[in-house]
Amino acid sequence: xxxxxxxxxxxxxxxxxxxxxxxxxxxxxxxxxxxxxxxxxxxxxxxxxxxxxxxxxxxxxxxxxxxxxxxxxxxxxxxxxxxxxxxxxxxxxxxxxxxxxxxxxxxxxxxx
Amino acid sequence: xxxxxxxxxxxxxxxxxxxxxxxxxxxxxxxxxxxxxxxxxxxxxxxxxxxxxxxxxxxxxxxxxxxxxxxxxxxxxxxxxxxxxxxxxxxxxxxxxxxxxxxxxxxxxxxx
Numbered sequence: 001x002x003x004x005x006x007x008x009x010x011x012x013x014x015x016x017x018x019x020x021x022x023x024x025x026x027x028x029x030x031x032x033x034x035x036x037x038x039x040x041x042x043x044x045x046x047x048x049x050x051x052x053x054x055x056x057x058x059x060x061x062x063x064x065x066x067x068x069x070x071x072x073x074x075x076x077x078x079x080x081x082x083x084x085x086x087x088x089x090x091x092x093x094x095x096x097x098x099x100x101x102x103x104x105x106x107x108x109x110x111x112x
Numbered sequence: 113x114x115x116x117x118x119x120x121x122x123x124x125x126x127x128x129x130x131x132x133x134x135x136x137x138x139x140x141x142x143x144x145x146x147x148x149x150x151x152x153x154x155x156x157x158x159x160x161x162x163x164x165x166x167x168x169x170x171x172x173x174x175x176x177x178x179x180x181x182x183x184x185x186x187x188x189x190x191x192x193x194x195x196x197x198x199x200x201x202x203x204x205x206x207x208x209x210x211x212x213x214x215x216x217x218x219x220x221x222x223x224x
């Protein structure tokens with residue numbers, strides 16, 4: 001059974017501070033790594049799909065890096081704002097599989 | 113606007129009853145998915161479908177059934193064989209299986 005671990009499970013950050021969290025996944029047979037943001041009372045929204053080792057993606061103040069050889073991805077948020085409060089999910093796909101395996105998520109709360 | 117519509121938002125099931133959750137998309141996506149979320153856990157895949165009239169079991173398919181008679185629709189039936197159906201159910205779709213997934217707003221199912 002494939003296991004995707006996210007850490008920490010929850011995080012409280014002061015508005016304006018930068019933060020980051022981790023997604024760990026099996027390093028063999030890697031195909032793709034997805035990041036999603038899930039705000040309360042909304043549906044999950046795709047942030048990034050990453051496929052290449054060393055990939056870096058950026059969307060506004062949010063960026064992500066990927067290390068497929070060691071099996072981890074970092075999500076960074078620069079200058080956190082209250083609207084960044086959400087649960088951030090990562091999901092992993094292995095080669096030859098048609099499905100994603102999701103981590104438990106990191107619940108981020110930005111304190112004004 | 114294109115998107116995924118899940119209905120109903122809340123659903124109650126009596127003992128021994130089958131209930132069906134609706135999922136419709138107008139994104140012209142080929143692949144559709146059903147996930148279940150329980151407190152403290154990541155999204156777990158119930159069933160997925162890559163084309164009309166074809167679907168595959170996910171990790172927790174027991175007690176559930178699906179159909180894919182139309183590209184736009186992927187209803188999920190929670191049967192009486194599912195002994196612990198209380199959960200939040202999310203439907204998703206993607207253009208092809210390796211593209212980011214788009215999610216509906218979810219259905220919360222409870223037992224009466």
